[in-house]
Amino acid sequence: MTIRLAVDCMGGDYGIPVTLPAVVNLLDTSLDVSCLLVGVESKIAAWLDVNLPHRLLSRVQLVNASQVVQMDELPRVALRQKRDSSLAKVMELVRDGKADACVSAGNTGALMVFAYFIIKTFNLIERPAIATMIPTLSKPVCMLDLGANVECRAPHLFQFAVMGSLLTTAITGITSPLVGLLNVGGEEIKGNSVVKEAAQLIRRSDLNFYGSIEGSDIFDSAVDVVVCDGFVGNIVLKSSEGLVRMLSTALKREFTRGWYSKLAAGVSYPVLKRFRNQFDHRSHNGACLVGLRSLVIKSHGSADAYAFEQSLHYAAKAVRGRFLSRLEGSIAKVLDG
């Protein structure tokens, strides 16, 4: 089976200079993938003419889109005015079954709105959520929602738990992922009313439920899936990114203070590099908009070619792991209970 990815070549902070080199690397390493390259055709063709190895020619196809959604554009305005944009086109391609998944580094708000209106959610799923794999000590952990829904009721959190569990199985192969509900303490009596009610819903289902977990448990690999509302998830994700940035700035500062520190930095370089690579957020780039009838993968807007390539791999994995058919098969059974 060939996996067909629709790639928004114009999205993100950089567009073609980032997206197309990533596609070339992907095709070179994943022989079961072909790409629909969506964007301003003349520009894509010009780049490919110079840079695409001849052996890959048969695995790419160009799809013209005359418009580009800008990173700062208002999502609903863009939806009205930019139906011939690369973002709209990739959504249509997956919706119509011409691609198995689509990938874009475009503006998150626009991505959500386009996906919601062009693709739509499954029955019984009220809202799509954003799910990503975050690196922890011994394995990547699936966390959702990361910001699609800033106000949630208990059934939404339950739906996130179901979708996160199925996505984790598709991506990692774990058959019954352990699900944790993010809370202020492990005990049942702790937390706000939404979380308490959600815990009951998850406990009554077939999911492998660990129970409530605390913030500190996210990174110690205690569970496979972390469920929270989009307000908390977005703040935890961004504060973690900020904390890592602060620590790495401070570490750099210490290693450049005086000649001895610089010497130590030189000696330690291979060790520090190995450490950095382990938690390089670029290696974990790619978030899935779960709950939609098609596979939509979002890349960080500021991704470089290496990071964008990872989001393409993530999309291919979700297709190989049959995430969508798992989800479709489970929704009625689990949620309609």
Add this chain to the structure above:
Amino acid sequence: MTIRLAVDCMGGDYGIPVTLPAVVNLLDTSLDVSCLLVGVESKIAAWLDVNLPHRLLSRVQLVNASQVVQMDELPRVALRQKRDSSLAKVMELVRDGKADACVSAGNTGALMVFAYFIIKTFNLIERPAIATMIPTLSKPVCMLDLGANVECRAPHLFQFAVMGSLLTTAITGITSPLVGLLNVGGEEIKGNSVVKEAAQLIRRSDLNFYGSIEGSDIFDSAVDVVVCDGFVGNIVLKSSEGLVRMLSTALKREFTRGWYSKLAAGVSYPVLKRFRNQFDHRSHNGACLVGLRSLVIKSHGSADAYAFEQSLHYAAKAVRGRFLSRLEGSIAKVLDG
């Protein structure tokens, strides 16, 4: 003026072996402080007989308390059954004006309940909040609430903003601290309804309001005060602690992998130690229960003597900075306005 601290000598995971050495160090370095040592008198006296330098004798006073609240005790049960505990006694001492602040490493739930019922909150302040200073790149930032209130309405967040601002002035000397409201984006239209309404309340007040901040802004020193509800605050604080623990475990692992890494570790030791000290959470131990009519400072239960000493210094600073009278003076003006 002498600052009188009431110290719960029995609280925390270790009790006397941690609390009393911390008191001795505090008295040696802070000449304007004296301590009321509260707990089982015979045990405290036995320790002091051996370890207290004679020159400090006049600055300590023993207060007997026959009971100890255990770390896993249910708060409301303890409140009924342990009125002669060291925790109850320190609260009574500050309430009755016999101490300027009290410090305990006891169980957080019990601390909150005892403080709420024995000391009570100021008029117009509905709920106490937990506030602490967290280390960021260029300065400590005051963050609240860290877990006292898992469900908040907009007026609560506004009250936290007022209290956090006054506490920051008392602790750091900054006259008009910049207040940020933790949210999922900087724009006014983002966030849940509680946060949006709270932003309006804060904007209409005299506070120096930065606006909404994202999680990543916490650690880049963009503001002096970070306001959030206790559910989000607790999860952010604990996930940050977990993340730091994970990174330091991984760093240790890399520096002990093979002979070259071990050599690099030896060479880099002084640099890494300087780095670690900078963000040592022990140096920032101590959280203030703001909103109460007296100063109550909570230490981490697992604090060692150095960390517990920092919470005593924090208490002394809050007294010197006249946090309580600032708060009392502002409440009616700001909140009743």
